Amino acid sequence: MYVCICNGITETQVARAIGNGARRTAGVYRHLGCAPQCGKCVPDVLSLLRTEAAALDRTRPGSTLRSAP
């Protein structure tokens, strides 16, 4: 599913950028070699950052966060 129409960025690409270390919206766009144009996708990228980064943190060794049952 497309997250950013202006740059043709998909949810999978955003998740991959987060998996590769992007932790801020600007970092996601930088990882993908582009920049926001109209900005309508920024809230969606931020939402993905929160959910994907939290999921990654839960799987990190030594993390005190736990998945919901």
Ligand code: FES
């Ligand atoms: S939809 Fe992403 S910059 Fe326009």
